[in-house]
Amino acid sequence: xxxxxxxxxxxxxxxxxxxxxxxxxxxxxxxxxxxxxxxxxxxxxxxxxxxxxxxxxxxxxxxxxxxxxxxxxxxxxxxxxxxxxxxxxxxxxxxxxxxxxxxxxx
Amino acid sequence: xxxxxxxxxxxxxxxxxxxxxxxxxxxxxxxxxxxxxxxxxxxxxxxxxxxxxxxxxxxxxxxxxxxxxxxxxxxxxxxxxxxxxxxxxxxxxxxxxxxxxxxxxxxxxxxxxxxxxxxxxxxxxxxxxxxxxxxxxxxxxxxxxxxxxxxxxxxxxxxxxxxxxxxxxxxxxxxxxxxxxxxxx
Numbered sequence: 001x002x003x004x005x006x007x008x009x010x011x012x013x014x015x016x017x018x019x020x021x022x023x024x025x026x027x028x029x030x031x032x033x034x035x036x037x038x039x040x041x042x043x044x045x046x047x048x049x050x051x052x053x054x055x056x057x058x059x060x061x062x063x064x065x066x067x068x069x070x071x072x073x074x075x076x077x078x079x080x081x082x083x084x085x086x087x088x089x090x091x092x093x094x095x096x097x098x099x100x101x102x103x104x105x106x
Numbered sequence: 107x108x109x110x111x112x113x114x115x116x117x118x119x120x121x122x123x124x125x126x127x128x129x130x131x132x133x134x135x136x137x138x139x140x141x142x143x144x145x146x147x148x149x150x151x152x153x154x155x156x157x158x159x160x161x162x163x164x165x166x167x168x169x170x171x172x173x174x175x176x177x178x179x180x181x182x183x184x185x186x187x188x189x190x191x192x193x194x195x196x197x198x199x200x201x202x203x204x205x206x207x208x209x210x211x212x213x214x215x216x217x218x219x220x221x222x223x224x225x226x227x228x229x230x231x232x233x234x235x236x237x238x239x240x241x242x243x244x245x246x247x248x249x250x251x252x253x254x255x256x257x258x259x260x261x262x263x264x265x266x267x268x269x270x271x272x273x274x275x276x277x278x279x280x281x282x283x284x285x286x287x288x289x290x291x
Contacts, residue, residue: 002130005238007167010134012228014141016221021145023217027204029150029196033157036188037141040164043176051171051242058246060172062255066264068176069256072183073271077278079188083195084285090199097204 007048015041028096137163149203154192175253
């Protein structure tokens with residue numbers, strides 16, 4: 001049988017992969033994708049806890065699932081705005097590499 | 107519960123049959139391998155397609171946790187809408203595979219080390235967490251009607267946050283239109 005810890009560990013590994021992507025990659029699109037991976041890792045542990053905490057009616061705790069629903073909605077909005085910024089940036093600078101965007105760098 | 111042919115009644119009534127360890131590890135491995143492929147791939151198109159497979163694995167894990175509604179939302183929103191958006195932007199900007207630049211080995215090693223330390227911390231916390239060793243309790247109740255349950259909660263307890271999210275999506279839409287408009291000269 002799978003335990004709660006298995007799900008949490010898989011979620012942690014997925015979060016670390018996304019985190020490594022944000023740290024290592026220099027392409028802005030791939031950085032946005034890695035952000036999505038991290039958000040989804042958090043969603044997985046939320047759903048695992050939701051299933052783990054069964055209420056007296058014999059149903060999972062749906063509060064966590066509603067929260068995951070909100071996270072998915074906000075993540076979709078975030079991707080749309082992020083990609084629009086990316087297009088605006090590409091128009092101005094013809095690049096998606098974070099190394100080339102260093103005007104604000106001290 | 108609709109009498110759907112996709113989920114036989116027995117499988118819904120007895121969730122333990124769905125949550126078999128073999129399937130769990132298959133889908134978890136699928137998700138993690140393709141998640142790593144997102145980061146490793148040099149070509150953005152390959153990264154985006156790996157992300158689709160990773161999200162499908164995650165949707166399967168949601169369904170193994172009896173969250174059918176979220177699993178389907180995951181496929182529709184992520185594997186459908188968000189991925190089309192990513193691929194569309196990649197094609198629009200005509201991004202090629204990154205040219206092999208000089209790799210800054212110090213920064214790369216530092217990034218990997220920080221991610222590994224984070225992973226070690228998470229696994230340490232999970233290993234010390236007593237509840238994490240328990241298996242999932244069986245659902246003694248009736249059939250799972252999670253679309254209705256999530257929807258009822260969404261429109262009663264979480265009505266205000268739901269409307270705020272609606273405003274947020276509207277603001278995001280207006281912002282995207284404003285950002286992607288060509289600058290008037």
